[in-house]
Amino acid sequence: MDIAIIIIYLGAMLLFGWWGKSRTKNSADFLVAGRRLGPGLYTGTMAAVVLGGASTVGGVGLGYKFGISGMWLVVSIAAGLFLLSILFASRIQKLKVYTVAQMLKLRYGVNATSASGIVMMAYTLMLSVTSTIAYATIFNVLFGTDRTISVIIGGGIVMLYSSIGGMWSITLTDMVQFVLKTIGVFFLLLPFAWFNAGGYEGIVERLGTAAFDLGAIGVDTIITFFVIYTFGMLIGQDIWQRVFTARSPKVAKWGGTAAAVYCLLYGVAGAVIGMSAAAFLPGIEASDDVYAAITQQILPVGLSGIVLAAAVAAMMSTASGALIATATVARADVMPLLKRLVGRSRDEAAAASNPEHDVRSNRLYVVVLGVVVIIVAALLNDVVAALTVAYDILVGGLLVAILGGFVWKRATGAGALWSMAVGTIVTLGTMVVVGDVLANEPIYFGLGASLLVYVVVSLLTPRTPASVLKIWNDRLASRDGDDDATAEASAAPAAAPAGADTEQQAAPAAPAAPATAPATE
Known part of the structure; x- marks a missing residue:
């Protein structure tokens, strides 16, 4: 049975x-x-x-x-x-x-x-x-x-x-x-x-x-x-x-x-x-x-x-x-x-x-x-070690750049890139030095290095262009209603991968139907 x-x-x-x-x-x-x-x-x-x-x-x-x-x-x-x-x-x-x-x-x-x-x-x-x-x-x-x-x-x-x-x-x-x-x-x-x-x-x-x-x-x-x-x-x-x-x-x-x-x-x-x-x-x-x-x-x-x-x-x-x-x-x-x-x-x-x-x-x-x-x-x-490496790099390399983009306006693209690169390298390097991919030290050192580089490089490089921040802020400022047609219509530049041509970016991220379709419980 x-x-x-x-x-x-x-x-x-x-x-x-x-x-x-x-x-x-x-x-x-x-x-x-x-x-x-x-x-x-x-x-x-x-x-x-x-x-x-x-x-x-x-x-x-x-x-x-x-x-x-x-x-x-x-x-x-x-x-x-x-x-x-x-x-x-x-x-x-x-x-x-x-x-x-x-x-x-x-x-x-x-x-x-x-x-x-x-x-x-x-x-x-x-x-x-x-x-x-x-x-x-x-x-x-x-x-x-x-x-x-x-x-x-x-x-x-x-x-x-x-x-x-x-x-x-x-x-x-x-x-x-x-x-x-x-x-x-x-x-x-x-x-x-x-x-x-x-x-x-x-x-x-x-x-x-x-x-x-x-x-x-x-x-x-x-x-x-x-x-x-x-x-x-x-x-x-x-x-x-x-x-x-x-x-x-x-x-x-x-x-x-x-x-x-x-x-x-x-x-x-x-x-x-x-x-x-x-x-x-x-x-x-x-x-x-x-x-x-x-x-x-x-x-x-x-x-x-x-x-x-x-x-x-x-x-x-x-x-x-x-x-x-x-x-x-x-x-x-x-x-x-x-x-x-x-x-x-x-x-x-x-x-x-x-x-x-x-x-x-x-x-x-x-x-x-x-x-x-x-x-x-x-x-x-056994893939526990491989999964641990992926988790450590994910957190040690990407966490600061991702969350920092939401909470710190002064953060720059250069700061994000260097933060991800240094955080990943330090995390992997610490694993080699410690000799144990399951150790706790790699993620701690990786996070610390990523944060330090993120702050220092962002302060030393020109601010993010106003045109980029305007698109970002406009997207975040969309109202909290169930039917946000404006944000959906303008989603293409974000939804399309970097470098998409102008015609593709002008296309809506999704047909109008998802924005107006009855909400699904």
């Missing part, structure tokens, strides 16, 4: 992906769901994409090992989403762009900022790979298939429904995954685990009061979680692309805040589940095995299938969100840069890689990169 439930779930993902195709009429629909998600869909899909396998299976494992203190990983994610939503989401939504690199180009007026897309693409690609490997391990157990077959099955399904309808398909499947995670974690696994552990008294009796020590995981570890995951949430393309789907700045701000609260509760629930498991199911050596072990131990057949499907849903939602983010960055930022490097004109390269060109080309990028994800996931056994 558990296997049947998983198979039904996977089939449903394909059906919802096909349903999403009917809503996809143009590239704005494919990449950002037409920028018209209401609070219900926006909150659900945002919560789904940020809560992946690390938050679900990993969070329970940390609770098993460290008690309630195991919640800090997911709490740091919730904190990042909260800060993003309260401080930046409404402004990000108003920009009407598609990628982080396009935001940098809009703010600083420097074409070279498209190089940041290479780092962003590496980060989102590895995020999709790690999620694919994670849910493939569950398929190994359920279906008895070897690792490669499991990767092909899961990765193929994610690639198919993501490519069929783009962000609309991903949004609809994310909502199913959000519901599954809510039922599986809050309404099944949490109460069953708490009851079997004997509640608070039973846990204290077997584990002692140390199980409820908030600092048991270590202050250094908690700080590292917040530096990497909180900051990473503020600037990740996979997260920003969900912000772009909101129908208004208010939805982006308050829908994201609601998702952050949900993530906070999710983190606490995962830690309590793991802590409860430690009380009545001791001796599990691998913390990542706790989720499946406790599910099989305390839940009847059928319910255990739902909980296992919830874990798969958590991983697939992250994988699909990272996949479409990778495809968007590859087409909008990386491909134009590569073509310019090999001698093609800016206009030609940009025109060939404009993300608004057509749905078919966007779909092709998702398919090709989906195949790349499957191949990499099948070949690699």
